[in-house]
Amino acid sequence: xxxxxxxxxxxxxxxxxxxxxxxxxxxxxxxxxxxxxxxxxxxxxxxxxxxxxxxxxxxxxxxxxxxxxxxxxxxxxxxxxxxxxxxxxxxxxxxxxxxxxxxxxxxxxxxxxxxxxxxxxxxxxxxxxxxxxxxxxxxxxxxxxxxxxxxxxxxxxxxxxxxxxxxxxxxxxxxxxxxxxxxxxxxxxxxxxxxxx
Numbered sequence: 001x002x003x004x005x006x007x008x009x010x011x012x013x014x015x016x017x018x019x020x021x022x023x024x025x026x027x028x029x030x031x032x033x034x035x036x037x038x039x040x041x042x043x044x045x046x047x048x049x050x051x052x053x054x055x056x057x058x059x060x061x062x063x064x065x066x067x068x069x070x071x072x073x074x075x076x077x078x079x080x081x082x083x084x085x086x087x088x089x090x091x092x093x094x095x096x097x098x099x100x101x102x103x104x105x106x107x108x109x110x111x112x113x114x115x116x117x118x119x120x121x122x123x124x125x126x127x128x129x130x131x132x133x134x135x136x137x138x139x140x141x142x143x144x145x146x147x148x149x150x151x152x153x154x155x156x157x158x159x160x161x162x163x164x165x166x167x168x169x170x171x172x173x174x175x176x177x178x179x180x181x182x183x184x185x186x187x188x189x190x191x192x193x194x195x196x197x
Contacts, residue, residue: 016128017093043099046071046080050095059090059115062098073105083108085115089125106148107138110155117162126168133171134158137178140194144187154178 049066067081083105084090084098092098101108114134118126141150157177161169169177179195182188189195 019128021093021097043071043102045069046102047095047099050098053095055095056091056093058088059085059092060088062092071102071105078105078109083112085112085119087116087119089119090115104139104142106142106151107135110138110151111135113155114158114162117159118168121162121166121168124168130168130171134174136194137171137174141178141182144182144189144195145185150178150181150185153181 046066046069049069050062053061053065062084063081063086067079067084067086069080071078071080071083083102101111111131111134115126115131118124138151138154141154142148144150154174154177158169158174161167175195179189182195
């Protein structure tokens with residue numbers, strides 16, 4: 001029985017890796033960025049700095065090696081350590097996997113806080129689908145609200161939920177909270193959109 005279990009776990013891990021690679025490719029192809037674009041030349045410099053690392057690599061190792069590397073966007077400059085979760089649970093398969101989350105620095109910084117908070121929970125993993133749902137909610141908030149207030153409020157709420165309840169909120173609860181925040185601030189939320197529950 002044990003060899004079969006190992007085989008199923010390996011297949012599941014491979015499928016998860018392939019899904020992440022597809023998500024990375026899709027993120028890189030997106031042209032409708034709701035945030036100001038990141039300097040592409042800066043990402044090329046970052047990718048060349050990342051090639052000195054042996055992949056796959058953890059987020060903690062990336063931050064340790066080149067965390068002080070600056071990523072420039074139209075609105076300002078961010079140190080890589082502000083955008084990449086400093087945790088051993090976050091594993092990157094390639095330099096492109098690291099740079100794929102950087103074009104949206106506000107969302108990347110918020111997700112860093114969420115991932116680091118979830119890392120404090122014993123025996124709890126943040127499933128890839130739930131993580132993508134959190135990210136999509138934060139991206140939708142950023143698209144609706146030009147400043148970072150909505151993204152910050154929801155990220156704060158998730159981190160607070162993790163600390164107080166010792167568990168992760170469901171992606172539906174996060175979307176519901178984001179919808180209520182938008183409506184309370186006078187933003188229209190379409191019922192057929194991501195936030196319209």
